[in-house]
Amino acid sequence: MTVSLENNAPHKVVIIGGGFGGLYAAKALKKANVDVTLIDKRNFHLFQPLLYQVATGTLSPSDISAPLRSVFSKSKNTKVLLGEVNNIDVKAQQVILGDELISYDTLIIATGANHYYFGKDHWKEFAPGLKTVEDAIEMRRRIFGAFEAAEKETDPEKRRAFLTFVIVGGGPTGVELAGAIAELAYKTLKEDFRSINTSDAKILLLQGGTRVLPHIAPELSQAAEESLQKLGVVIHTSTRVKNIEDDIVTFKQDNELIKILTKTILWAAGVQGSAMGKILAESTSVECDHTGRVIVEPNLTIEGHNNIFVIGDLANFSHQNGKVLPGVAPVAKQQGEYVGKLIKRRLQGLTLPDFHYNDVGSLAMIGQNLAVVDLGLIKLTGFIAWVFWLLVHIYFLIEFDTKLLIVFQWAWNYITRNRRSRLITGRADFLEAKTVN
Amino acid sequence: MTVSLENNAPHKVVIIGGGFGGLYAAKALKKANVDVTLIDKRNFHLFQPLLYQVATGTLSPSDISAPLRSVFSKSKNTKVLLGEVNNIDVKAQQVILGDELISYDTLIIATGANHYYFGKDHWKEFAPGLKTVEDAIEMRRRIFGAFEAAEKETDPEKRRAFLTFVIVGGGPTGVELAGAIAELAYKTLKEDFRSINTSDAKILLLQGGTRVLPHIAPELSQAAEESLQKLGVVIHTSTRVKNIEDDIVTFKQDNELIKILTKTILWAAGVQGSAMGKILAESTSVECDHTGRVIVEPNLTIEGHNNIFVIGDLANFSHQNGKVLPGVAPVAKQQGEYVGKLIKRRLQGLTLPDFHYNDVGSLAMIGQNLAVVDLGLIKLTGFIAWVFWLLVHIYFLIEFDTKLLIVFQWAWNYITRNRRSRLITGRADFLEAKTVN
Numbered sequence: 001m002t003v004s005l006e007n008n009a010p011h012k013v014v015i016i017g018g019g020f021g022g023l024y025a026a027k028a029l030k031k032a033n034v035d036v037t038l039i040d041k042r043n044f045h046l047f048q049p050l051l052y053q054v055a056t057g058t059l060s061p062s063d064i065s066a067p068l069r070s071v072f073s074k075s076k077n078t079k080v081l082l083g084e085v086n087n088i089d090v091k092a093q094q095v096i097l098g099d100e101l102i103s104y105d106t107l108i109i110a111t112g113a114n115h116y117y118f119g120k121d122h123w124k125e126f127a128p129g130l131k132t133v134e135d136a137i138e139m140r141r142r143i144f145g146a147f148e149a150a151e152k153e154t155d156p157e158k159r160r161a162f163l164t165f166v167i168v169g170g171g172p173t174g175v176e177l178a179g180a181i182a183e184l185a186y187k188t189l190k191e192d193f194r195s196i197n198t199s200d201a202k203i204l205l206l207q208g209g210t211r212v213l214p215h216i217a218p219e220l221s222q223a224a225e226e227s228l229q230k231l232g233v234v235i236h237t238s239t240r241v242k243n244i245e246d247d248i249v250t251f252k253q254d255n256e257l258i259k260i261l262t263k264t265i266l267w268a269a270g271v272q273g274s275a276m277g278k279i280l281a282e283s284t285s286v287e288c289d290h291t292g293r294v295i296v297e298p299n300l301t302i303e304g305h306n307n308i309f310v311i312g313d314l315a316n317f318s319h320q321n322g323k324v325l326p327g328v329a330p331v332a333k334q335q336g337e338y339v340g341k342l343i344k345r346r347l348q349g350l351t352l353p354d355f356h357y358n359d360v361g362s363l364a365m366i367g368q369n370l371a372v373v374d375l376g377l378i379k380l381t382g383f384i385a386w387v388f389w390l391l392v393h394i395y396f397l398i399e400f401d402t403k404l405l406i407v408f409q410w411a412w413n414y415i416t417r418n419r420r421s422r423l424i425t426g427r428a429d430f431l432e433a434k435t436v437n
Numbered sequence: 438m439t440v441s442l443e444n445n446a447p448h449k450v451v452i453i454g455g456g457f458g459g460l461y462a463a464k465a466l467k468k469a470n471v472d473v474t475l476i477d478k479r480n481f482h483l484f485q486p487l488l489y490q491v492a493t494g495t496l497s498p499s500d501i502s503a504p505l506r507s508v509f510s511k512s513k514n515t516k517v518l519l520g521e522v523n524n525i526d527v528k529a530q531q532v533i534l535g536d537e538l539i540s541y542d543t544l545i546i547a548t549g550a551n552h553y554y555f556g557k558d559h560w561k562e563f564a565p566g567l568k569t570v571e572d573a574i575e576m577r578r579r580i581f582g583a584f585e586a587a588e589k590e591t592d593p594e595k596r597r598a599f600l601t602f603v604i605v606g607g608g609p610t611g612v613e614l615a616g617a618i619a620e621l622a623y624k625t626l627k628e629d630f631r632s633i634n635t636s637d638a639k640i641l642l643l644q645g646g647t648r649v650l651p652h653i654a655p656e657l658s659q660a661a662e663e664s665l666q667k668l669g670v671v672i673h674t675s676t677r678v679k680n681i682e683d684d685i686v687t688f689k690q691d692n693e694l695i696k697i698l699t700k701t702i703l704w705a706a707g708v709q710g711s712a713m714g715k716i717l718a719e720s721t722s723v724e725c726d727h728t729g730r731v732i733v734e735p736n737l738t739i740e741g742h743n744n745i746f747v748i749g750d751l752a753n754f755s756h757q758n759g760k761v762l763p764g765v766a767p768v769a770k771q772q773g774e775y776v777g778k779l780i781k782r783r784l785q786g787l788t789l790p791d792f793h794y795n796d797v798g799s800l801a802m803i804g805q806n807l808a809v810v811d812l813g814l815i816k817l818t819g820f821i822a823w824v825f826w827l828l829v830h831i832y833f834l835i836e837f838d839t840k841l842l843i844v845f846q847w848a849w850n851y852i853t854r855n856r857r858s859r860l861i862t863g864r865a866d867f868l869e870a871k872t873v874n
Contacts, residue, residue, distance in 0.1 A: 043585060043861045060497035062858035069629035079631040082585040082861075100589070133860065148480060148519045152537070192506035194516040421499035423570065424480045424519075 010035045010077070011347055014095050014104035016085050016276065018045050018068045020332035021110030021312030026078055027071075028340020033347070036078040037102055039095070043067060043082055047397060049329055051130050052173055055139035055266075056180035057422035064397075065133070085276065090283045090305065106307045106343055109276055109294075110336065113313035113327055116270035116291060123244040127265040130173055139266060141424050143181060146264045147189060148424070150196045157261070163201040164262040166249045168241055169269035170207025171215070172364040175224060177266055178205040179366040182231040204260060206251055207237045208269070215326060216362045216374040223381040227366045241269075271327060273314045280310070289316045289324075298354035300339055311335035320357055329396070330360045365389050447472045447514070448784055451532050451541035453522050453713065455482050455505045457769035458547035458749030463515055464508075465777020470784070473515040474539055476532070480504060480519055486766055487830065488567050489610055492576035492703075493617035494859035502570070522713065527720045527742065543744045543780055546713055546731075547773065550750035550764055553707035553728060560681040564702040567610055576703060578861050580618060583701045584626060585861070587633045598698045600638040603686045605678055606705035607644025608652070609801045612661060614703055615642040616803040619668040640670045641697060643688055645706070647674050652763060653799045653811040660818040664803045678706075708764060710751045717747070726753045726761075735791035737776055748772035757794055766833075767797045802826050 011034045015022045018040035026038050047064040054061055072078040087096040088107070095102045115129035128138050143165070150162035163185075167178045185201035192198070205212065205228065211221040212228070212235065225235055236253055243250040249260045273292030281288050286302040287295045293316035296302060300309045300317070312332035317325045325331045334357055342352045361375035363385070371385035380388055448471045452459045455477035463475050484501040491498055509515040524533040525544070532539045552566035565575050580602070587599035600622075604615045622638035629635070642649065642665065648658040649665070649672065662672055673690055680687040686697045710729030718725050723739040724732045730753035733739060737746045737754070749769035754762045762768045771794055779789045798812035800822070808822040817825055 043581065043859070060499045060858075062497045062860055065860055067629075067859050069626070073628045076631075080629075081589065083589065098589075144480065152518065152520065152535075189506070191510045192504075192517075194513075421497075422480070422504050423499055423502055 011343075012037070012103055012105045013108065013343060014039065014102055014106075015108040015110060016040075016095065017110035017112060017312070018042070018080075019048070019110060019112050019312060020329045021112075021336040022108065023068075023071065024333045024336030025108050025110065025309075025311065025340045026075075026336075028337050029343065030075045030078070032077070032340075032344050034077060034343065036075070037081060037104075038068065038072065038078060039081045039083060039085060039097060039102075040068060041082070041084050043069065043080075045071060046133060048131070049172075049396075050393065051133075051136050052176045052180060054133070054136035054421070055130055055177065056143065056184060057140055058180070060421045061133045061136065085279075087279060088283055090308070093307075104307075106309070108309045108311065108336075108339055109280065109314060110310075110312045110332070111274040111276040111314055113271040113293075114274055115267060116272035117267070118270055120244070123267070126244050126246055127168060127249075127267040129267040130177070139177075140422065142264050142266075143184070144422050144424050147185075147193065147196070147198060147201075149263070151193050152195075159196065160200075160202075161247060161261045162263045163196065163198075164204070164260065165201065165264045165266070166204045166206065166260055166262045167266045167268055168206050168244075168249070169267065170205055170209070170212035170235070170237070171268060172213065172362075174205060174207070174266075174268035175212050175228065175364050175366060177268060178203055178228060178233045179231055179370070182228070182233050183367050186232050203233045204262075205233055205235045206239045206241060206249075207235065208239060210237050212237070213362075213364055213372065216364075216372065217379055220372040220374050220379055220381065224364065224366055224372045227370045227372075227381075231367050231370070271313070277310075277314055280308075284308070293324075299342065299352070300335055300355050309339045311339055317355070317357075319354060325357055328362075331357055334358060363389050363392065448780070449474070449540055449542045450545065450780060451476065451539055451543075452545040452547060453477075453532065454547035454549060454749070455479070455517075456485070456547060456549050456749060457766045458549075458773040459545065460505075460508065461770045461773030462545050462547065462746075462748065462777045463512075463773075465774050466780065467512045467515070469514070469777075469781045471514060471780065473512070474518060474541075475505065475509065475515060476518045476520060476522060476534060476539075477505060478519070478521050480506065480517075482508065483570060484833070485568070486609075486833075488570075488573050489613045489617060491570070491573035491858070492567055492614065493580065493621060494577055495617070497858045498570045498573065522716075524716060525720055527745070530744075541744075543746070545746045545748060545773075545776055546717065546751060547747075547749045547769070548711040548713040548751055550708040550730075551711050552704060553709035554704070555707055557681070560704070563681050563683055564605060564686075564704040566704040567614070576614075577859065579701050579703075580621070581859050581861050584622075584630065584633070584635060584638075586700070588630050589632075594698070596633065597637075597639075598684060599700045600633065600635075601641070601697065601699040602638065602701045602703070603641045603643065603697055603699045604703045604705055605643050605681075605686070606707075607642055607646070607649035607672070607674070608705060609650065609799075611642060611644070611703075611705035612649050612665065612801050612803060614705060615640055615665060615670045616668055616807070619665070619670050620804050623669050641699075642670055642672045643676045643678060643686075644672065644674045645677060649674070650799075650801055650809065653801075653809065654816055657809040657811050657816055657818065661801065661803055661809045664807045664809075664818075668804050668807070708750070714747075714751055717745075721745070730761075736779065736789070737772055737792050746776045748776055754792070754794075756791065762794055765799075768794055771795060800826050800829065 013034050013036045015025055015038045023045050026036050029036050044065040044067050050064045053059040068080045083097045085095055085097050093104050117123045146162045150159050153159040165181050167174045182203050185198045189198045213221045213224050240252045251258055277288050277292050277294045294310040295316045296310050298319040302308050313327035338355045345352050363373040365371045369383045369386050371389040373380040373385040373388050450471050450473045452475045460482050463473050466473050481502040481504050487501045490496040505517045520534045522532055522534050530541050554560045583599045587596050590596040602618050604611045619640050622635045626635045650658045650661050677689045714725050714729045714731045731747040732753045733747050735756040739745050750764035775792045782789050800810040802808045806820045806823050808826040810817040810822040810825050
């Protein structure tokens with residue numbers, strides 16, 4: 001138990017979550033006269049925007065991870081704690097971590113979001129999502145395992161099911177997954193099998209709305225759809241997934257019910273605020289929106305608690321043009337930096353104007369030499385967008401830890417078209433589990 | 438079911454196992470007029486000699502793995518099959534893979550070795566060994582998880598147990614693990630924790646024989662022991678492990694029973710031939726030695742079956758100086774190449790002289806700038822041995838697939854002393870599981 005009763009003890013900041021929000025809040029407080037405790041369930045920060053590259057065999061988990069301890073090795077005011085917060089005692093200003101109580105003066109909650117299956121949680125087993133390293137390894141196992149199983153399968157219908165990949169959700173993750181799997185099937189793996197022709201693979205992208213990438217300009221959605229179709233992806237827009245079973249996806253399009261036989265279903269559709277939102281709502285009067293995100297004040301605190309901040313994917317911030325800010329890395333990063341700065345100001349008896357998101361634009365990679373970039377006035381497609389995408393990601397990666405290595409690895413992978421990281425690991429039963437049905 | 442009854446069909450070679458033996462046998466047959474089927478449980482070849490670097494957070498699994506399909510992508514006579522062989526029908530000349538029968542004219546068995554706990558299989562749970570990627574990730578989880586748990590632990594005795602690492606076995610793997618953990622505790626992680634001093638860690642290496650690395654020259658064992666001690670490793674030779682429980686290792690030394698309280702026990706002691714040896718012994722008259730290795734003829738076939746070869750760690754080959762060849766990569770590689778060549782000769786109605794192992798020497802890495810190399814006449818220690826070790830491994834790695842990338846990654850890691858790949862993944866319960874006791 002850690003309770004400080006001294007008056008001259010430094011201000012205690014507890015940060016829950018080492019994603020973009022938490023990481024950049026802690027970084028902003030590096031040189032401040034505060035005691036920072038950063039709590040995360042994992043011992044590493046994960047660069048989630050590139051997780052789909054792990055799922056499709058281009059990168060290794062450690063290529064996109066930075067050990068939190070190493071990030072803050074030199075920040076002697078920052079203590080990293082590994083563990084899961086069970087509860088928050090707002091009155092006592094304590095966070096409950098297992099049997100330990102950690103006192104705070106200021107609390108920053110940045111625990112992000114989880115998958116949301118629109119209330120159909122049993123779909124999860126058949127259609128894994130992509131939020132953690134384990135999720136990515138599971139997707140990788142399923143994707144590469146499906147090609148392996150197809151190679152061994154002699155029944156044509158079953159073989160077709162193994163070679164059918166359905167991605168639910170046409171946001172950035174869905175688009176990037178679909179593009180990457182198309183490149184795998186139609187390019188990378190083409191020479192590797194003897195019984196199957198990987199070009200027979202079918203890749204379906206199911207999107208609820210009328211266009212993919214609804215958050216960017218319509219002409220770029222159009223460009224993205226054309227690029228995906230050129231790669232071989234079949235796009236169904238205005239669809240509604242009705243059911244997901246082990247081998248069958250059922251969806252509705254133009255009032256028609258379509259059933260697809262497939263062994264690989266990947267979820268890139270809904271997200272909801274993590275459990276910490278609910279915990280917070282129970283111990284304070286704060287409200288959550290219908291997806292479990294915490295509704296925050298213009299300065300990212302919660303109503304009635306000026307010393308509790310909620311940032312990143314868990315926050316519902318709607319004080320800018322009335323629209324809720326999207327759950328993307330740049331928003332979390334800027335919110336983390338803002339809160340760090342605001343805490344420093346407050347210690348000087350000052351404050352900051354309300355948080356304002358500086359929109360840096362949106363971008364999505366579709367395949368090699370294919371991307372779309374929306375910077376507002378400037379819109380890019382094709383090769384130039386791809387180069388831009390690459391530079392932005394390299395810049396972000398350099399900023400935290402993995403540095404030059406990743407650049408080299410990327411260049412290498414793109415030159416050789418080689419998917420080194422296509423290990424099928426974890427469960428050894430994928431063939432058995434898949435061929436039983 | 439694949440049965441060829443045609444007379445002019447190419448000679449069918451089935452290889453079970455994609456380790457060094459199987460891989461190099463298949464490579465030797467690349468351009469021959471044979472049909473090669475390479476069967477492995479995994480979809481990748483693993484460079485096992487560097488597995489300890491994954492276990493200690495320097496390399497990622499995919500840095501030391503090559504997808505088998507990509508290795509043989511251009512060898513159109515080679516088919517890679519993913520699966521586990523259940524049995525061999527020697528009379529029908531068929532391998533049974535699930536519900537599939539695969540016919541062979543020549544069979545090469547190269548399924549390697551597993552851990553051997555001297556009949557105490559229940560020790561396995563408390564003292565994992567290091568043979569697979571999953572083993573390495575489990576070791577990594579335990580090693581880094583122990584430091585994390587120590588950081589949270591307030592009871593001094595328990596904290597000491599978390600900071601005590603016991604490695605059972607003083608062969609190359611044990612020595613390399615001990616050295617790497619010492620570098621982690623005393624160098625890499627030194628600045629990363631706030632409650633513990635990682636320099637308080639104790640690393641014990643238990644060796645049954647009178648010296649570590651018994652397969653190399655005594656003066657090099659001496660040098661290795663001195664290097665390890667300089668790094669901070671405590672070496673106990675002439676010990677006999679009597680019991681392994683969850684938190685306690687009991688061993689006998691000089692008739693004294695010593696109990697060590699520890700949360701991390703790593704097994705690098707015994708190995709035994711894989712299950713395929715037993716299967717073979719049941720279907721033929723071949724004999725296995727006491728560690729389950731198959732006793733082979735001078736040309737690596739088995740008695741009474743001129744078309745069945747056993748190579749690599751599974752083979753007991755004692756026709757050279759009466760000593761059994763050790764289970765190391767160069768032996769497996771040379772045996773694979775020999776068998777591939779012999780098959781090609783036989784197709785021409787010729788044969789080859791008996792297999793002869795060309796001893797390339799032994800080497801072990803102890804730490805940064807520290808290694809021992811025994812080339813017979815030439816013996817190296819310290820920095821020059823380390824450079825030699827590095828060059829040899831880079832050469833071997835370049836030969837199969839991961840090429841230049843690894844060189845860069847290594848250089849990077851050694852320049853920055855950074856362990857990027859220290860992710861704790863897989864089970865999320867390590868803290869709970871560890872702190873309960």
